[in-house]
Amino acid sequence: xxxxxxxxxxxxxxxxxxxxxxxxxxxxxxxxxxxxxxxxxxxxxxxxxxxxxxxxxxxxxxxxxxxxxxxxxxxxxxxxxxxxxxxxxxxxxxxxxxxxxxxxxxxxxx
Amino acid sequence: xxxxxxxxxxxxxxxxxxxxxxxxxxxxxxxxxxxxxxxxxxxxxxxxxxxxxxxxxxxxxxxxxxxxxxxxxxxxxxxxxxxxxxxxxxxxxxxxxxxxxxxxxxxxxxxxxxxxxxxxxxxxxxxxxxxxxxxxxxxxxxxxxxxxxxxxxxxxxxxxxxxxxxxxxxxxxxxxxxxxxxxxxxxxxxxxxxxxxxxxxxxxxxxxxxxxxxxxxxxxxxxxxxxxxxxxxxxxxxxxxxxxxxx
Numbered sequence: 555x556x557x558x559x560x561x562x563x564x565x566x567x568x569x570x571x572x573x574x575x576x577x578x579x580x581x582x583x584x585x586x587x588x589x590x591x592x593x594x595x596x597x598x599x600x601x602x603x604x605x606x607x608x609x610x611x612x613x614x615x616x617x618x619x620x621x622x623x624x625x626x627x628x629x630x631x632x633x634x635x636x637x638x639x640x641x642x643x644x645x646x647x648x649x650x651x652x653x654x655x656x657x658x659x660x661x662x663x664x
Numbered sequence: 665x666x667x668x669x670x671x672x673x674x675x676x677x678x679x680x681x682x683x684x685x686x687x688x689x690x691x692x693x694x695x696x697x698x699x700x701x702x703x704x705x706x707x708x709x710x711x712x713x714x715x716x717x718x719x720x721x722x723x724x725x726x727x728x729x730x731x732x733x734x735x736x737x738x739x740x741x742x743x744x745x746x747x748x749x750x751x752x753x754x755x756x757x758x759x760x761x762x763x764x765x766x767x768x769x770x771x772x773x774x775x776x777x778x779x780x781x782x783x784x785x786x787x788x789x790x791x792x793x794x795x796x797x798x799x800x801x802x803x804x805x806x807x808x809x810x811x812x813x814x815x816x817x818x819x820x821x822x823x824x825x826x827x828x829x830x831x832x833x834x835x836x837x838x839x840x841x842x843x844x845x846x847x848x849x850x851x852x853x854x855x856x857x858x859x860x861x862x863x864x865x866x867x868x869x870x871x872x873x874x875x876x877x878x879x880x881x882x883x884x885x886x887x888x889x890x891x892x893x894x895x896x897x898x899x900x901x902x903x904x905x906x907x908x909x910x911x
Contacts, residue, residue, distance in 0.1 A: 556692045556695060556696045556699075557695050557696060557699040558699075559696075560695075560696035560697070560698075560699040560700040560703065561699045561700070561702060561703040562703065563700055563703065564699065564700035564701060564702060564703020564704040564705075564706075564707065565703040565704070565706060565707045566703075566707075567700075567703070567704050567707070568703065568704040568705070568706070568707025568708045568711065569707050569711065572711065573708055574712075575708055575709070575712045580712070581723060583705060583708065583709050583712075584709050584713075586705060587702065587705045587706050587709050590698070590701075590702040590705065591702070591706075594699065594702060597695075608691030608692075608694070608695060609691070611695060612691075612694050612695065612698065615698050616698075630723075630724075633725075635723060635724075635725065636723055636725055636726070639723075
């Protein structure tokens with residue numbers, strides 16, 4: 555409940571405050587957002603499975619974001635930033651889909 | 665993706681100190697902060713991505729690619745401009761050339777029209793009157809008048825109502841009516857010629873020339889010099905039946 559409320563509050567804050575993304579953050583923000591989404595979906599699934607652990611969630615959230623940012627950073631340095639970003643998004647997207655399927659099964663039994 | 669049994673977040677569970685995030689409230693707070701940051705990030709990213717400036721969210725490589733494309737496009741357009749300007753210059757110069765050609769053609773048309781008698785002509789010249797009370801003058805004698813005038817440099821000649829040209833012919837005379845190009849003439853014959861008036865006058869009155877022939881026949885030749893005479897008789901444009909211009 556707290557997580558959902560905080561998510562909504564964060565979105566509203568972002569819309570109200572209208573911050574400009576600093577230049578150095580621009581390549582990483584979308585990837586970081588997708589990685590964090592992956593962690594959130596994973597956490598939601600674990601919660602529904604009854605094995606949710608706050609510590610695991612926090613660690614996975616932060617590490618997901620950091621690793622994704624690191625991969626993009628490394629890709630930019632190697633000159634394959636665009637391709638590596640795509641790869642990260644694809645992998646995370648697949649994981650989100652898997653988690654979403656598990657969550658769906660919990661809700662609809664199908 | 666079905667029933668994958670891996671742990672949802674793939675993060676290895678390390679044994680961590682239990683005091684870390686021990687309390688229920690503390691863990692809720694951290695989770696709340698993280699999701700708040702996530703929501704904030706989503707909103708910011710969506711806003712940045714949907715901004716009016718579509719280029720601001722692009723990567724350096726993409727920007728370089730776009731810049732290259734724009735450069736290539738600009739170069740192409742510059743080449744097109746140069747080409748069109750060359751075409752324009754070419755068309756203008758050809759327009760000038762065709763204008764010059766038209767001018768020359770018009771001048772030629774005028775000169776040839778005067779020589780062929782297809783246009784009316786005016787200029788300094790003489791009027792001559794040949795009387796022939798005894799009808800003694802032949803077509804040949806009258807042709808001599810034309811020949812003398814031509815010899816003196818007459819550029820356009822009208823004999824009676826007939827414009828004289830390169831193919832004019834006299835016939836008859838000495839009793840019979842004189843005809844020029846099929847037109848019957850009656851004395852007195854009036855001749856108009858354009859050229860240097862003095863020279864033409866002198867040519868007609870040269871001793872032993874046309875003047876004496878006319879007088880021998882009992883007629884008279886009177887010549888008047890004028891600053892301006894007008895020849896209004898014109899001929900039809902002669903058509904060649906067999907001849908074509910050789911190129």
